[in-house]
Amino acid sequence: MISDVPFRARLESGAPIVADGAMGTMLHARGVDLASCLDALNQTRPSLVTEIHAAYLAAGAELIETNTFGANRYKLSSHGLGDQVAALNRRGVELARLAVERGAAPAFIAGSVGPLGVRLAPYGRVTPDQAFAAFHEQIAALAAAGAQAILIETMSDVREAEQAVRAARNATDLPVLVSLTFTRDDRTLLGDAPGEAAATLQALGVEAIGANCSGGPAQLLRIVDRMRNAAPAAILSVMPNAGWPEQVSGRIAYPATPAYLAEHARAYRAAGARVIGGCCGTTPEHIAAVRRALDAPAPATPSAVVVLDSPTAQDAAALPDRPTRLSDRLQRRDFVVAVEMDPPRGLSTHRLMAGASLLAEAGADTINVADSPMARMRMSPWAVCHQLQHELGLETVLHFPTRGRSLLRIQGDLLAAHALGVRNVFVVLGDPTAIGDYPEAMDDFDVVPSGLIRLIKSGFNSGVDHAGADLGGPTSFTVGCALNLTPPDPQRELRALRRKVQAGADFALTQPVFDPPAAQAFLDRYESEYGPLELPVLAGLLPLINERHADYLHNEVPGVRIPESHRRRIAAAGEAGPAEGLRLAREIVAALRPSVQGIYLMPPFSRYDLAAELVEAVRREPLSAGPARRGS
Numbered sequence: 001m002i003s004d005v006p007f008r009a010r011l012e013s014g015a016p017i018v019a020d021g022a023m024g025t026m027l028h029a030r031g032v033d034l035a036s037c038l039d040a041l042n043q044t045r046p047s048l049v050t051e052i053h054a055a056y057l058a059a060g061a062e063l064i065e066t067n068t069f070g071a072n073r074y075k076l077s078s079h080g081l082g083d084q085v086a087a088l089n090r091r092g093v094e095l096a097r098l099a100v101e102r103g104a105a106p107a108f109i110a111g112s113v114g115p116l117g118v119r120l121a122p123y124g125r126v127t128p129d130q131a132f133a134a135f136h137e138q139i140a141a142l143a144a145a146g147a148q149a150i151l152i153e154t155m156s157d158v159r160e161a162e163q164a165v166r167a168a169r170n171a172t173d174l175p176v177l178v179s180l181t182f183t184r185d186d187r188t189l190l191g192d193a194p195g196e197a198a199a200t201l202q203a204l205g206v207e208a209i210g211a212n213c214s215g216g217p218a219q220l221l222r223i224v225d226r227m228r229n230a231a232p233a234a235i236l237s238v239m240p241n242a243g244w245p246e247q248v249s250g251r252i253a254y255p256a257t258p259a260y261l262a263e264h265a266r267a268y269r270a271a272g273a274r275v276i277g278g279c280c281g282t283t284p285e286h287i288a289a290v291r292r293a294l295d296a297p298a299p300a301t302p303s304a305v306v307v308l309d310s311p312t313a314q315d316a317a318a319l320p321d322r323p324t325r326l327s328d329r330l331q332r333r334d335f336v337v338a339v340e341m342d343p344p345r346g347l348s349t350h351r352l353m354a355g356a357s358l359l360a361e362a363g364a365d366t367i368n369v370a371d372s373p374m375a376r377m378r379m380s381p382w383a384v385c386h387q388l389q390h391e392l393g394l395e396t397v398l399h400f401p402t403r404g405r406s407l408l409r410i411q412g413d414l415l416a417a418h419a420l421g422v423r424n425v426f427v428v429l430g431d432p433t434a435i436g437d438y439p440e441a442m443d444d445f446d447v448v449p450s451g452l453i454r455l456i457k458s459g460f461n462s463g464v465d466h467a468g469a470d471l472g473g474p475t476s477f478t479v480g481c482a483l484n485l486t487p488p489d490p491q492r493e494l495r496a497l498r499r500k501v502q503a504g505a506d507f508a509l510t511q512p513v514f515d516p517p518a519a520q521a522f523l524d525r526y527e528s529e530y531g532p533l534e535l536p537v538l539a540g541l542l543p544l545i546n547e548r549h550a551d552y553l554h555n556e557v558p559g560v561r562i563p564e565s566h567r568r569r570i571a572a573a574g575e576a577g578p579a580e581g582l583r584l585a586r587e588i589v590a591a592l593r594p595s596v597q598g599i600y601l602m603p604p605f606s607r608y609d610l611a612a613e614l615v616e617a618v619r620r621e622p623l624s625a626g627p628a629r630r631g632s
Contacts, residue, residue: 002097003062003106007148008175010108011207011235016269016294019063019110019239019277020056021287025254027052037079039071042091049092053099059284060291062107063275064100065151066092069114072138074126078117086141093145110151110177111142113164120160121609123190123354128163135167143172153179153239154213154279156189158197165204175207177237177275182214182223183350191350194223195230202231210237213279215244216256217264221271228272236273240264242281254281258289265290324423325395326366327478330507330536336598337615338397338509338538340368342606343379349387355608360394362612363619368426368509368600371399382413386420397424397480402447410447411465414456418475426480426509427452450499453479457504481505483537484559485519494526501535508535509600512542512553514562516591523595536597541588543614544581545604547571578610586617593621 003010010017027041028034030048041049049067056064070076071088081088089111096109116134118126139150150168155161161178168176178201180188187193192200194211201209209231211223220240227236242254242261261278268276276294278286329336339359344352356367367388369381385396398417402410417425427449447455455466456477463474481500487493500508513519519539526533544550544562550570554562566584573580581604589599599618603611 001103001106002100003108003148005106007108008207011175011274014274016273017062017108017275018060018287018291018294019237019275020053020061020065021278021282021284022280023049023052023065023067023069025281025283026055037070037076037081039068039076039088039092040079040081040084042067042088042095043084046091046095049095050099053096054102055284056287057099057103057105057107059288060105060295061277061287062105063110063149063277064096064107065110065112065153066096066142066147067112068092068138068142069112069153070117072114072116073134075114075117085137089138089141090145093142093147097146108148109146110149111139111145111147111174113138113142113150113152113168114154115156115160119354119358120157120163122605122607123157123351123609124358125609125612128159131160131163132167135164136171139164139168140171143174147174149175149177149207151177151179153177154181155179156181158188158190158192158200161201162204165201165206177208177210178204178206179210179212179237179239181212182219184215184219186219186223186226187348187350189350190354191348194226198227198231198234202234208235208237208275210239210273210275212237212239213241216241217243217261221264221267224268224273225271235275236271237275237277238268238273239275239277239279240282241279242283242286256281256286258283258286261286262289262293265293266296269294324476324478326397326424327506329365330597333536333597335593335618336365336536336538337363337601337618338366338368338598339364339601339603339611339615340370341384341603342370343381343384345378347379349379349384352384353387353392355603355606356388356394357392358608358612359615360392362615364601364615365598366395366397366424368397369399371401382417382420382422385417385422389421395424396422397426398422399428400425400452401428402449402452403429405447407447407466410452410455411460414460414475414477415471418477423476424478424480425456426482427456427505428482449481450496450503453481453500453505454503478506479504480507480509481535482510483508484511485513485522485537485539486511486515486561487522487559488561490522490525493522494529497526497535498530501530501533505535507597508537510537510540511559512540512602513588513592514560514566516588519592520595537595538598538600539589539592539596540602541585541599541614542602543585543604543607543610544570544577545607546573546577546581549577549604578607582610582614582617585614589618590621 053064068089073082073085076082100107118124120126120131152164180197198209211220214220217240220238224236224238242256265276369384371381381398385398388394388396429449456479460475463471483497484493547570550562550567553560570577601611
């Protein structure tokens with residue numbers, strides 16, 4: 001039966017509320033493909049949805065979530081159901097109400113609202129206003145159909161959760177619960193720690209905050225405790241997975257037993273959680289065990305929390321020693337798109353990983369990871385390269401400056417990079433420490449870039465170090481060099497390029513190009529002095545954002561000159577500067593394409609959404625067979 005007590009009052013009463021468990025797990029157990037649109041079952045198999053709701057009610061659940069987790073315009077559109085948002089959400093509430101009305105005990109209906117399935121800018125191309133509109137559309141339908149609360153759950157981006165809360169507050173006065181999901185390192189996908197996230201959510205004035213999904217019961221006990229410490233006045237909810245999933249006979253299975261979850265349910269209550277249920281892998285049997293545990297008159301002391309270890313990393317050194325994918329593309333004369341990313345300043349790589357994933361989806365071939373750009377302290381790029389390759393399957397290019405490294409350290413660092421599976425390196429002198437965070441740091445170098453290129457190509461790739469000692473086998477590095485196509489001293493740059501070519505460089509990455517005719521003139525001059533340039537060149541591309549950005553680059557960044565016509569054009573665009581900058585960048589690519597073999601894109605201010613838009617635009621252009629100037 002539908003409870004006649006307002007849910008907000010029930011929530012504030014202090015007694016724990018038992019929520020239901022997984023919907024997807026139960027549907028999968030009944031033969032439903034998890035890749036299908038589960039929300040569409042509200043219309044196509046309503047009796048199945050109602051049956052699962054009824055099973056949780058019979059197990060003792062007091063809070064039933066509607067089968068609308070993915071019923072937003074973005075996720076539904078991927079199934080061709082983008083026009084069914086209102087209908088599917090309305091039907092989801094109706095089915096839950098039908099089950100509750102048939103139940104023997106009072107219960108509440110929460111409208112389930114999951115993430116949109118797309119990333120918000122700057123890690124995606126959905127604006128906050130667009131996210132707000134999508135959430136508002138779904139939540140308004142849930143409220144109008146009779147939901148008694150809105151449960152915004154499994155959110156991995158606190159900023160996205162904020163837009164969902166804004167939409168809920170605008171669409172209805174129903175109580176709002178917000179629940180985040182965390183990775184194995186106890187952070188959200190974009191790097192927010194539980195305490196930080198709890199403080200942010202509490203400031204939004206929602207009725208309850210918490211965590212769901214994530215790893216398993218032990219991890220969420222740890223997380224809910226940190227949330228309570230950061231937001232002691234907040235009402236907390238916790239709905240864990242039944243442990244980490246595994247494949248058993250072609251199906252997804254979860255190891256946590258009902259008794260194990262029940263033991264943690266008592267610990268959640270002791271930690272201050274008010275709403276306790278389950279997520280992926282939990283069943284009516286799990287919820288029944290939770291109900292019995294929380295109904296017990298005397299709270300038991302929870303057993304010690306099991307700290308989850310990080311997943312065991314596969315040995316990246318086992319990668320086969322063969323030409324890299326980048327090398328293969330260059331050999332085939334494919335048009336290559338490389339994108340530069342800076343390592344984080346602190347411990348978390350989550351935002352970087354989200355941006356890299358977006359860029360890969362847009363069509364980037366490789367991610368170039370800078371090493372202490374502008375001589376500022378950042379995480380080692382080796383670790384970032386390894387993580388991108390291991391977790392996302394993206395090939396990377398490691399920036400390898402010679403400045404600040406002795407010959408001894410250079411060789412040890414190269415071995416370390418190779419052991420981590422990093423095979424593409426971009427050799428560069430590096431920014432002087434005087435301009436960075438630690439101006440007193442050592443700024444010497446034993447090897448110039450052309451010398452290091454020769455050491456790698458003639459030494460390490462032949463199996464010997466600088467002293468001729470055996471390395472135990474050859475390395476398989478593909479080596480890039482730096483180039484300025486519009487240098488202040490063309491003759492000096494030509495000589496430096498010639499040395500790098502003779503040292504064995506495999507490709508070149510250039511400074512940002514804003515003057516294609518001047519770049520073409522430089523390439524023509526090289527050919528007239530040394531013959532055709534066989535070295536694949538990836539032209540630097542840095543989209544302009546606004547007038548101040550253009551003026552700064554032109555006046556303060558060495559080696560960058562922006563024609564006055566471009567600066568006037570960006571200035572005239574005003575607030576539309578980013579869009580005009582993208583148009584200008586596309587024109588530059590079109591002008592350079594016959595003479596270069598790719599682009600080296602540098603996202604301005606970590607605007608990965610703009611970079612992804614440009615990558616997609618470049619990919620839509622007709623494919624080139626490679627630079628026309630190069631010989632066979």
